[in-house]
Amino acid sequence: MSLQYRQVTLFAPTNAAFQRYNEAMDDSLVLYHISNLATTLTNLDYSISSELEGNPPLWVTRRRDPNHDDIYVNNAKVDVSRSYQATNRNGKRQVLHVIDQVLQPLLPHSPSSVYNPNAFQFLENSEDFSIGQHRLRSFRQKLKQLQKKDVFNADGRHTFFIPVDEGFKPTTRSDLIDGKVVDGHVIPQHVLFTHATPDNKEFESMAFSDNVKVIISFTTAMNGQEEITYVKSNTVAGDTKHSRGVVMADIVRANIPVKNGVVHLIQRPLMVVDTTVVDFLKEKEDGPLCKFYEVIMDLGPNNQFLNELNLAKDITLFAPSNEAWNEHSVQNILGNHQKLREILSLHLVRERLPMDVIIHNNMNQIYQAPTALPRKYLYFNVLTYKDNQTLTVEGGGVNATVTQTNIAATNGFVHIIDRVLGVPYTTVFEKLKTDPMLNITYNLGKRQMFNHQLKDIEHRYTYFVPRDHAWQKFQIRHPSAYNALFKEDFGYYTKQILERHVIRAGRAYTVSDLKLLANETHPFVLPTARDPLRLRVKESDKNYYVEWNGHWIHLFRPDVECTNGIIHVIDEPFVLESDIRVTGSAQPSVSNINHFIVLTISYVFVRILEF
Structure with missing residues (x-):
C-alpha cells in the first residue's frame, strides 16, 4: 500500500544481508526500513523517522575518508551507486537506497512495554x-x-x-x-x-x-x-x-x-x-591476548615468567596480539621451551612505561629500556604523521608496531604489539632497508649493488652497521669526506669501506661469541672482503664495546638477529684516513685524483687539529 499510494524512502537490504541475518522477521522489520518522506542521499540529515510503531529514528552517518565518502544508516552501509528515484502512478516521489545489512529495530516483548525508548x-x-x-x-x-x-x-x-x-x-x-x-x-x-x-x-x-x-x-x-x-x-x-x-x-x-x-x-x-596484568591477560577466553596467555601457561602454571608477572609491582608488558602468534616462524619455536622463556622475557620491562613517558625519553635520543632478559634492550621509535603518532619497538631483531597503548593495570601497563619479538623474520638486507635507525648505511650500500649480497640465505653474515647518528657525527668531524662518500665517482671506495664491516661465513657471531674469541687482551681476526678485521671486545656498565684500530667503539644495539645473520649496530664507522685517498685499480680521472688529494689533505689537517 505504501509503494502504491504514498511518498516513501525504502532502505532495501541485499539478499546476502538477509542470509546473514539470524533474528526473527515479521512485518515490523519491513516498517523499520521505510520512511514516509522521499529523501535522496544528498538530503539525508543525521536521522530519519521510520514507520515502525513509535517512529524510532534511523541514524545516518557520513564517514569521510581521504579517497571517498561513505554513508551509513544505523550500522548498514549504503551502496550509493544503486540509489534510485521514481514516481508512482499517483505522482508520489519515491526513493530506494540499497544497504548491506538488515536494520534491526529494538522491539519489546509485549505491547504494553515502551516503544521507541531512550x-x-x-x-x-x-x-x-x-x-x-x-x-x-x-x-x-x-x-x-x-x-x-x-x-x-x-x-x-x-x-x-x-x-x-x-x-x-x-x-x-x-x-x-x-x-x-x-x-x-x-x-x-x-x-x-x-x-x-x-x-x-x-x-x-x-x-x-x-x-x-x-x-x-x-x-x-x-x-x-x-x-x-x-x-x-x-x-x-x-x-x-x-x-x-x-x-x-x-x-x-x-x-x-x-x-x-x-x-x-x-x-x-x-x-x-x-585488575593486574595477569588478570587482564586471562580475563576472557577469547580476549585480545588470549593466545599470549596460552603460550605463558604452556611453560607450566608456576613458571618463572608467570611468577614475575604475578609478583612484580611496576612492570610494562609488550604483549603480541593473537594474530602475531600465527606467524610460521613463531610457530616453529613454540616447542622449544628454553628459547620461549628467553623470548617471553624480552617482552617485559621492569618499570612503568606509558606511551607519553616513552615519547618524552625518546625526544633527544633513541630510548632503550632494559628487559627481563639479561643484557637485552628494547629500542623505541616514534613516527609522526600529521597529528597521529605511531610507536614502534625493536627487540631481538624484530621491529613491531604498538597497536594498542597504555592498557592500565594495578601493577603496570600493557602495550599490544603486532609481532613476537626475538623471532627474526627478515634477512639482513630487509632489516637494513626497513630499520629507521640504519637509513644512511643502507643508502650507501646501494652503490655498486653492495646490499644485494645481504639477501643470500645460503651464508651467514655478521654486519657491524653504523647507525645514522654515527654517520652524522662523522659528517660533523669530516664534512668533505662524508660528502665524498655519496658522490657517484666515489662508489668504488664506498663499497670498500662497507666491505670492512661485513663478515661472510658459515656462521654469524653474536656479541657473546666475539667476547669469548676476542677479549680485552687478545684480539681476534675476522675475515672480511676488504681486509682482516682485528677486534677486541669488552663489557662495561652493562654495555659492550669493540676496539678497532686502537679505538673503543660502543655497540649501541648488539645481536640484532636476522634470518641469515646478525647485525651489530655501532656508534662509529670503521673508516681509515687511507680510505679517502685514491688507490687501487679504479683508475679515476686526473680531475678526480686532484679532488681526492684535496680531500685527503683536508682530512689529515682536521685530524691534526683534533689532536
Missing part, C-alpha cells in the same frame, strides 16, 4: 527487550544510586555504553564506579555505530573536564576468522580516584538503536582499573 528507558526496562542472556541490573542500580539517570535520559544524539552484570565481578568493582565513571560511559553529540566509526578515532566522553579527561575509541581485532570489536576508555588525565591509562572492554552486543542515540552492551565497566 537509553535510560531501555536500561530501566531491559528485561522487556530481546538482548540475549545479558542482564543490566548492576549498572542500572548504580545509575539510580548516584542519581545519574539524567545522563542517559538526555535528549539529542549520543552514544551510550552499558556494562553487563557479568562485568561486575569481583563485587568490589561496583564500589569504584562514581558519577565521573558513569559520565565516562557516554559520548555526547555523536551517534557511533561500530561499522560506521573508524578504528581508533578518539571522541571526548562526558568525563572530559579540567581535572579528569577521558576519551573513547573503537578498535577491532581478529580472533581466528571472527572479528571482535572492543571499546577503549583512555583516561589521559586522572586524579586520585581515576587512574590514567586505557581500559578495554569487549562489546558483547553492539548497535542497539534508541530514541536518543545508540547503546552498546560491554563486557566490563570502562575507566575502572582494578
Whole structure:
C-alpha cells in the first residue's frame, strides 16, 4: 500500500544481508526500513523517522575518508551507486537506497512495554527487550544510586555504553564506579555505530573536564576468522580516584538503536582499573591476548615468567596480539621451551612505561629500556604523521608496531604489539632497508649493488652497521669526506669501506661469541672482503664495546638477529684516513685524483687539529 499510494524512502537490504541475518522477521522489520518522506542521499540529515510503531529514528552517518565518502544508516552501509528515484502512478516521489545489512529495530516483548525508548528507558526496562542472556541490573542500580539517570535520559544524539552484570565481578568493582565513571560511559553529540566509526578515532566522553579527561575509541581485532570489536576508555588525565591509562572492554552486543542515540552492551565497566596484568591477560577466553596467555601457561602454571608477572609491582608488558602468534616462524619455536622463556622475557620491562613517558625519553635520543632478559634492550621509535603518532619497538631483531597503548593495570601497563619479538623474520638486507635507525648505511650500500649480497640465505653474515647518528657525527668531524662518500665517482671506495664491516661465513657471531674469541687482551681476526678485521671486545656498565684500530667503539644495539645473520649496530664507522685517498685499480680521472688529494689533505689537517 505504501509503494502504491504514498511518498516513501525504502532502505532495501541485499539478499546476502538477509542470509546473514539470524533474528526473527515479521512485518515490523519491513516498517523499520521505510520512511514516509522521499529523501535522496544528498538530503539525508543525521536521522530519519521510520514507520515502525513509535517512529524510532534511523541514524545516518557520513564517514569521510581521504579517497571517498561513505554513508551509513544505523550500522548498514549504503551502496550509493544503486540509489534510485521514481514516481508512482499517483505522482508520489519515491526513493530506494540499497544497504548491506538488515536494520534491526529494538522491539519489546509485549505491547504494553515502551516503544521507541531512550537509553535510560531501555536500561530501566531491559528485561522487556530481546538482548540475549545479558542482564543490566548492576549498572542500572548504580545509575539510580548516584542519581545519574539524567545522563542517559538526555535528549539529542549520543552514544551510550552499558556494562553487563557479568562485568561486575569481583563485587568490589561496583564500589569504584562514581558519577565521573558513569559520565565516562557516554559520548555526547555523536551517534557511533561500530561499522560506521573508524578504528581508533578518539571522541571526548562526558568525563572530559579540567581535572579528569577521558576519551573513547573503537578498535577491532581478529580472533581466528571472527572479528571482535572492543571499546577503549583512555583516561589521559586522572586524579586520585581515576587512574590514567586505557581500559578495554569487549562489546558483547553492539548497535542497539534508541530514541536518543545508540547503546552498546560491554563486557566490563570502562575507566575502572582494578585488575593486574595477569588478570587482564586471562580475563576472557577469547580476549585480545588470549593466545599470549596460552603460550605463558604452556611453560607450566608456576613458571618463572608467570611468577614475575604475578609478583612484580611496576612492570610494562609488550604483549603480541593473537594474530602475531600465527606467524610460521613463531610457530616453529613454540616447542622449544628454553628459547620461549628467553623470548617471553624480552617482552617485559621492569618499570612503568606509558606511551607519553616513552615519547618524552625518546625526544633527544633513541630510548632503550632494559628487559627481563639479561643484557637485552628494547629500542623505541616514534613516527609522526600529521597529528597521529605511531610507536614502534625493536627487540631481538624484530621491529613491531604498538597497536594498542597504555592498557592500565594495578601493577603496570600493557602495550599490544603486532609481532613476537626475538623471532627474526627478515634477512639482513630487509632489516637494513626497513630499520629507521640504519637509513644512511643502507643508502650507501646501494652503490655498486653492495646490499644485494645481504639477501643470500645460503651464508651467514655478521654486519657491524653504523647507525645514522654515527654517520652524522662523522659528517660533523669530516664534512668533505662524508660528502665524498655519496658522490657517484666515489662508489668504488664506498663499497670498500662497507666491505670492512661485513663478515661472510658459515656462521654469524653474536656479541657473546666475539667476547669469548676476542677479549680485552687478545684480539681476534675476522675475515672480511676488504681486509682482516682485528677486534677486541669488552663489557662495561652493562654495555659492550669493540676496539678497532686502537679505538673503543660502543655497540649501541648488539645481536640484532636476522634470518641469515646478525647485525651489530655501532656508534662509529670503521673508516681509515687511507680510505679517502685514491688507490687501487679504479683508475679515476686526473680531475678526480686532484679532488681526492684535496680531500685527503683536508682530512689529515682536521685530524691534526683534533689532536
